[in-house]
Structures are given as structure tokens and as C-alpha cells.
Amino acid sequence: MSADDVDVSVIIPIHNAGQWLDECLESLFQQQHTLNVEVSLFLDSCTDNSKTIVEDCWTSRLKDIGYIVTVSKEDNGTPKGVGYAKNRAVEQSRGKYLCFLDSDDTMLPQRIQKQYELAYLNTNAIVGCRFKRDPPDSTVRYTKWANELSETQLNIQVYTSHGPTVIMPTWFCHRNVFDSVGGFSEAGKGTPEDLIFFYKHIGSGGKIIRHDDELLIYRYHPHATTFSIHEQTIWDLRIQELQEKVLKNWDTFTIWNAGKQGRKFYRSLTKENQRKVTAFCDVDVKKVGSYYTYEETKEKPKPKVPIIHFSESKSSLIICMKMELTGGQFEENLRSLHLEEGKDYHHFN
Structure with missing residues (x-):
């Protein structure tokens, strides 16, 4: 497979994810699809064993089953944040479609194929999916809300929660969606880069769609990036959007x-x-x-x-x-x- 033939790039930002990374990449290894897929990983100033896991354990395994694997890293005194890491991973990738995957989550085997088929028919949409929570008893009300929103509510209950109506780790979209927004905010820790992107997307006429199968296992743990974002920051952003729209x-x-x-x-x-x-x-x-x-x-x-x-x-x-x-x-x-x-x-x- 040449770089020009990549259908989907899986975008994985990584910062000190060593305890989850094997499971995350194993879920890539288990994907069932008929597509040409690239894995684009960006390591943002990791101080744990993430680099070793990627370069010594998984790069060759993924290449052996036909993936293009693109890896880059930066070693700064302070990590530059998930928005920065996502942008770098997208910039170095070559797929027509982007499949976002957080390094502490795992995909079910049909994720790439099923979301690709939906995104192919909706090139102006962020395509999410239903998800399972790990552990299952965490954020029960939030999970129920996100998984049960109707097609219409996905696009109108956008001021309701602390995040987008389709959670960011489930996002799949045509590259033009990313380009039209201009990428994620790189303001760093404490910035709700996914919600900012989400509002810019719908503000420019973009659509929100969800695949109704559970295609991702969304891990809940105290080190998740979401816990670094102050509730008031998200409140203020939601207020601003509601007032303007x-x-x-x-x-x-x-x-x-x-x-x-x-x-x-x-x-x-x-x-x-x-x-x-x-x-x-x-x-x-x-x-x-x-x-x-x-x-x-x-x-x-x-x-x-x-x-x-x-x-x-x-x-x-x-x-x-x-x-x-x-x-x-x-x-x-x-x-x-x-x-x-x-x-x-x-x-x-």
C-alpha cells in the first residue's frame, strides 16, 4: 500500500499512557475491515514506557498485518497538551478519513469499517458511535444520555452537557471536516479542545451523526484528560455559544x-x-x-x-x-x- 492509497488514518495522541497502550493497540490489531489503514501516533513528552511500547512492541506488528505506521514525538519539559498532539498526528497522516482514538480506550473489531461506511456517505459530519463504559457503573446517567440521544437531539442538545453530544474518542470524519475547522485548540492543559472544535463545526453548518452500534470501550479513570478541565471553563463556553446561537x-x-x-x-x-x-x-x-x-x-x-x-x-x-x-x-x-x-x-x- 502506498501513502496515496490510505483510506483511513487512526489518530492516536499519547502522553504517559503505558498502562493502557497495549490494550489500545491490540484493538487496532483486531480490527476487521477491507480498507487501507494508517496508524498515526504522536508521543507528547512521555516520561513512562509509552515510547518503548510503540516502537519496540507494536510498530512492526502493525506493519506486518498491512498498516502504515507513522510515529513522531517531542520531548519538552512540559507536554503541550492533547489538542497539540492530535493536530501533529493529523498533520503527519495521509488518510482521506480520520478515526480518532484515545490511548486509554479500545475499539471493538468493527469500528473502523462501520464508521467509515457512514462517514463515506456523510462527508460534512462528525460521525460518532455508541460506546461501553469501563467500568460499567461509572457515569451511568451520562452514558445513557449520550447513547440514547435521537438523531435530531444530537444536533440540538449541544448546550446540555459538559462535552459534545458524540464523545470525542468516538469521532470519525472526512479530513475536510478537520481542515474546515482548522484543527484543535492548542491552548494546553485545562482547555476543552473537543468542545471548542465541536462548536466551530456545527457553527459552520457541519452535522453530527452517530452509528448506533457500540464500537468503543470508553475508559473512566482519575488520570483522564477530562479531569484537568475546570467545570467553570466549560460552563462559560456553553453560555457563550447559547447566547450567540x-x-x-x-x-x-x-x-x-x-x-x-x-x-x-x-x-x-x-x-x-x-x-x-x-x-x-x-x-x-x-x-x-x-x-x-x-x-x-x-x-x-x-x-x-x-x-x-x-x-x-x-x-x-x-x-x-x-x-x-x-x-x-x-x-x-x-x-x-x-x-x-x-x-x-x-x-x-
Whole structure:
């Protein structure tokens, strides 16, 4: 196979992943496909045995079964981060399609073939897949949410969670998707580079699709990169996107949740968008009929926002409630309003 004939490049950024790397690369060895595949690995200032595992154990094994293997590395005093490593791995790769794989995760045998077939028909999409969590009892609600989103919700519940509606380790896309966004942020540790990429992609008209088979085992452990990202950083990014993509088009709206989360959401808005809030709505009769006063503002008089019963609310709504925590009662209340998600309301929970 020549470099010009590569169908798919598997993109693997690596930083001190020695304890998981054998399993990750073994899952490449076990792939069942009819494609020309390259493995592009970038080692970002590893101080463990990752380099030895890649160069002495796996490079020749992968080449022996027909893969092109491209490896590069940098040894700096401080690693430059996962966004930087992904960009370098993509830049040195040659495939028409990109299959992203984190070095602590593993692929099920049909992953490359099945996602390629879907991406081939959707060259303007990030193609994800359902996944299994390891260990299975970690992040149960998040896993259920991500795996059960409908095709429509993949593209409209984009302000809902701490990450994209298809998790980054499952991403598969045409190279043009990467090029049109311009790669991942290289701001380093603490940067949600996947969410930034995701918002740029959908902001330019890109689509989100998910293969409905479980094709990846997504490992949960305390050293995962996601734990280096501060919750407030992700909150601020989500707020910014919601204001730019949704709230600027609404003249008025109601916040569903007069409690802590709804009030934090209100305080995070620009003054212009705070003035658009006509009410909070809630089911708690102790709150209904009272007001929320924004004491922190320097405006005089201080804004006072009424709290109404949810049944009195109209579109447009921003819902700051977590799903599936009330035995289905919240979901039933929402359905009773006969509103259309993505048009009349958005989740921010």
C-alpha cells in the first residue's frame, strides 16, 4: 500500500499512557475491515514506557498485518497538551478519513469499517458511535444520555452537557471536516479542545451523526484528560455559544428552574440577555408567586424577576433541569406544554 492509497488514518495522541497502550493497540490489531489503514501516533513528552511500547512492541506488528505506521514525538519539559498532539498526528497522516482514538480506550473489531461506511456517505459530519463504559457503573446517567440521544437531539442538545453530544474518542470524519475547522485548540492543559472544535463545526453548518452500534470501550479513570478541565471553563463556553446561537434571536424567554442552577444561569448572562428574562418557572409552590432579585448587579432599581408555575410558561424556554431525576414527572410536565425542542426550548442542564 502506498501513502496515496490510505483510506483511513487512526489518530492516536499519547502522553504517559503505558498502562493502557497495549490494550489500545491490540484493538487496532483486531480490527476487521477491507480498507487501507494508517496508524498515526504522536508521543507528547512521555516520561513512562509509552515510547518503548510503540516502537519496540507494536510498530512492526502493525506493519506486518498491512498498516502504515507513522510515529513522531517531542520531548519538552512540559507536554503541550492533547489538542497539540492530535493536530501533529493529523498533520503527519495521509488518510482521506480520520478515526480518532484515545490511548486509554479500545475499539471493538468493527469500528473502523462501520464508521467509515457512514462517514463515506456523510462527508460534512462528525460521525460518532455508541460506546461501553469501563467500568460499567461509572457515569451511568451520562452514558445513557449520550447513547440514547435521537438523531435530531444530537444536533440540538449541544448546550446540555459538559462535552459534545458524540464523545470525542468516538469521532470519525472526512479530513475536510478537520481542515474546515482548522484543527484543535492548542491552548494546553485545562482547555476543552473537543468542545471548542465541536462548536466551530456545527457553527459552520457541519452535522453530527452517530452509528448506533457500540464500537468503543470508553475508559473512566482519575488520570483522564477530562479531569484537568475546570467545570467553570466549560460552563462559560456553553453560555457563550447559547447566547450567540439562540438567545440573540429571542426577544424574551423564561428560565425553567428557580433554584440554584437557574439563578446561576441568569447571573451568567449578559445584561442584555438578563433583560430578556420575563420569568423563572418552577413546580415548587413555595417559590411560585415570589420574585428573584438580582442583588449582585449595580443596576438601580435591581432587577426583580417573577417566579411562575411551569404551566403558565410559554415558549421560549431555557431548561436548567437535569433529566431523569424525578421519576419521569419533569419530563411529563414538559410534554404537557406541547413545545418543540430546538425551536421553543433548549436544554442547559
